[in-house]
Amino acid sequence: MKFRTPRGVADLCFPGGVGMVARARELVSALRAPHIVPSPNIWHWPAVYEAENRAQDVHGAVWRALEPLADWTGDVVDVGCGSGFHLPRFAERARSVVGVEPHGPLVEQARARVAGLPITVLPGSAQALPLADGSADVVHARTAYFFGPGCEPGLREADRVLRPGGSLVIVDLDAARPPYGRWLRADIPSYDAPAVDAFFEAQGFQRHRVATVWRFPDRETLVSVLRIEFSAAVAARAAAEVDGLEFTVGYRVLARTKPAGLIL
Secondary structure (H helix, E strand, O other): OOOOOOOOOHHHHOOOOOOOHHHHHHHHHHHHHOOOOOOOOOOOOHHHHHHHHHHHHOOOHHHHHHHHHHHOOOOOEOOOOOOOOHHHHHHOOOOEEEEOOOOOOOHHHHHHOOOOOEEEEEEEEOOOOOOOOEEEEEEEEEEEOOOOOOHHHHHHHHHHHHEEEEEEEEEEEOOOOHHHHHHHHHHHHOOOHHHHHHHHHHOOEEEEEEEEEOOOOOOHHHHHHHHHOOHHHHHHHHHHHHHHHOEEEEEEEEEOOOOOOOOO
16 A cells, blocks of 8 residues: 555554664655655555565456446546556556656656657646546546545546546445454554445445455565554564465455536
């Protein structure tokens, strides 16, 4: 996941390896740009996060769930695109692809990844997309910013950018599904999964629960990923619970369509 909550630095779930200097830098960054929420994993360990991306959803269950929810042949925007891991996949079918990412080093990594492809990567946040009104057919966000109450500014901004009939599609981790959800809740005991579900239902989203498998090439990579996602104690417990090189992770795929004629 790129970051756990849009509410502020005080609510962030920092992984066990993040030191005081890194936390201070994140706080300074948030104070300078309060609409940008630092990511405690990919910002600090992009190479480990790259390995995490490769391990996720090895059977493509999330992609299959996304297929009927939007017109992926139009103009697609990926919000919080990170280092651009998913951008080439969108570009296989889309007329145009724009990745939006708030963290400068990741913007540069994403641009290097998609060099030579018909993909644009822009600096920006979910609350202030650097795009014109009605310029996209799909706004997609995967484990970035849209985690429940507090993300209303980003929802409004996505609607601004979408054309009438366009789709906002959000992929988030399912805290109700073990074992990953159990580990997540251990680090964020205040997280209320039913309340988050109710929030998105009230916002007009359809919800689809998807079970996936994360599979790693070796134990070292698996443990490294757990350590950037969870506190030290929870990461150690999770590693002890996993027998082998894979575990189940649940996602919530949320989608809503912008009504024709909506005036913002």
